[in-house]
Amino acid sequence: MAEGGVHPHAGHFTTERQHRRAGMLGMWLFLATELMMFGGLFMGILVYRVSLGEALNQASRHLDMMLGGANTAILLTSSAAMALAVIAGREGRRRAAAGWLGATVALGFAFLAIKGVEYRREYAEGLMPHIGPAFPFEAPGMELFFNLYFAATGLHALHLAIGIGLVAVLAVRIATGGIALPGRAIVPECAGLYWHFVDIVWVFLYPLLYLSAR
């Protein structure tokens, strides 16, 4: 089935350039769909900001801005690590690439750990819907803010967890030579695109959720 064979998976592409172009375009198109999906949630945040602004600000002050900031720094660092992994991949330096990917995974876990700490605290304060103690605030819209917060950060954390899984598998396969570098450098590149996308989502979630005027 491989034809004009530049690689066993190239199938019916006739040049490597055509194959790469297709792969990159496909990946960016996929990211476009992810952006539109998160966009629906962002729309909710924006709409309620307009209709319930003050209540949302009040509620947002109960989030820990420093923990959120630390998480932002962690994700930005993980993106840098991912970028270094891609460079190593393009060089063909298998162990360096796997190492940086491992660092990315570790930082991803650190983010989730901090998120877990936040969630545990929020559970204890009764801020979670339907479970734990009763919601403590009376002002209308505050509970809605927290529902938005959990929906948005939950969806983000889910995407991050998927990313961690993908990058971890990638790190192992690169370390063991299952993915040849630099020939298949496009694979860590595409993983990187996904990872950076998840980072960008957080880059917007942080100010929208944590940084209302205090």
Added chain:
Amino acid sequence: MTKSGHTQDGMPAAEARRQRTTVGRVFLALLALLALTMSVTTVDLGWMNVAVNLGIAAAKTVLILWYFMHLREEGPFLRFFAVAAAFWLGLLFALGLSDWMTRGA
């Protein structure tokens, strides 16, 4: 294949060094922007706070897109697709918010 796993046809080391330096610089810029956004929060500018913070988030995004996601290396075609969805989301926001902004007006 050398001991550290080099292959013969990868990116040359000098270019890689340049790219790593760029990553370092961009990373520092991102952290600086983060510090900026957190400190802006301590000042009360009313609705400008949100605007400034979103602007800083946009700046971070541009850096990540251009350098980390390699849009700098890609042609205009791919760059167009990269930002098209963001524009589309803008349509959802603008036209949708037009409802709430003009109610009871």
Added chain:
Amino acid sequence: MSAAAPSYVQDRHTVRSWLFSTDHKRVAVLYLIAVTSFFFIGSVAIGVVRLELFTAAPDVVSADIYNRAFSLHGVLMVWFFLIPSIPGVFGNFLIPLMIGARDMAFPRLNLASWWIFVAGGAVTIGAMIVGGVDTGWTFYTPYSSMFSNSYVVLTIAGIFIAGFSTILTAINFIVTVHTLRAPGMTWFRLPLFVWSHYATAIVMLLATPVLAITLALVSVERVFGIGIFDPALGGDPLLYQHLFWFYSHPAVYIMILPAMGVISELITAGSHRRIFGYSYVAFSSIAIAVIGFLVWGHHMFVSGQSVYAGMMFSAMSFLVAVPSAIKVYNWSATMYKGQIALHTPMLYAMGFVGLFVIGGVTGLFLASLALDVHVTDTFFVVAHFHYIMVGASVMAYLGAVHFWWPKITGRMYPETWGRAAAAVIFVGFNVTFLPQFVLGYLGQPRRYHAYWPELELLNQISTAGAAVLAVGYLMPLVYLGMTLARKPDAPANPFEAAGLEWTVPSPPPRENFAAIPRVENEAYDYPTPEEEARAAHAAEQAGHG
């Protein structure tokens, strides 16, 4: 036949080889089987509805069953027939052939998209079996998120899963058209079918994820109580409606754009003429795709949405009619002085044009704010969108099935039966839906299982029409199925049509082309009336000489 490569049908015979083939042609056939099944289940559901509506009193089923029946009809027809049918069957089969490629850019993703589609369908049918939903296919909150006692989350899960199929298909179409066109196949030499599917893919890509998050939030509210639409907490049901219709209006363009692409092919082949105004038709597809994203609020004129937003959406809705009208004019102009062949696909195409105009114009009535206040949520709306979805889209689908049947199966369809079924469908369709415009204008609400006794006659006519329509739909199932008992004997180009798909055998070999073609002709390279006259004159001279 020379000892050519075996056709894609002959290339391995096991069930496994069909279910796990990455060959775009086999995937297309898999889609054909799946969408046909969903179509018939969705039809049975509306059969229940039309039976109830035969009499003014609610005497056939309970209100609850009635609600679940029309909800099932909407869910299945929208997501499991109209959206996947033409792209999944004809887009997949034809795009690589039309552009001169051996397959899609991502053949394995293509196969995956079918399996995901079937999985979504299975979950949805499962939800139906245990009771289904009573929310309508639109799942409006807070009823769907807080109060409905039906299988909302399960049904949504099926739709959500199927949404991934749409997204994968869209990615494949876009990347394929960008990267795999044969040498010389420039954008402006592409068949308009490809332009339509490209535009459709853009809409699928950008709209479907918004549906995904919106339905997911409804589910999350039901399951985890994370309510963001709950009015008691300050939530706004209109947020749901904005998000839902931001997808669902473009979704109707997902349902019509591929059909328009089919019609461009059918009319040029049936008139043996190149399309009038190629670039206008091509850019109209893009225009419809883009403007289609700016009109969604016309579903919400009476919802409590701001009047100013309503005015803006109304104006945009008028605008979106323009590129559609351009296409209608261009198709009509193409037929002028053409060598019209009144074969079955052409009958469907001509039916499409007329019924699409009726549907489109009634859409303009609905886009007018004041008129819409009167007819919103009545059968007028139902008639409008059925003229487009059924009168246009389904007829285009059937036209496509007949036109490309010889190419896909290697057997020609029986022309007399084809024409007869087209006539039955045309009559049955109009008898069903024309009265509904009147009923809606007179005030019969949609989604009610009872109505005023004065409206009974028109409802009975409509139900009778539905019975005729059902017969019309069953006919092709029978006579096309029977063709499969014959040996494949169709020529490569039974309609003498232009297009790369007609240069390969019927059915095509696995690899499509022996050698990737080098394209030198423009699209629709049919002779002009002048060229035809000259050729006829020359033949006459030769005859006399």
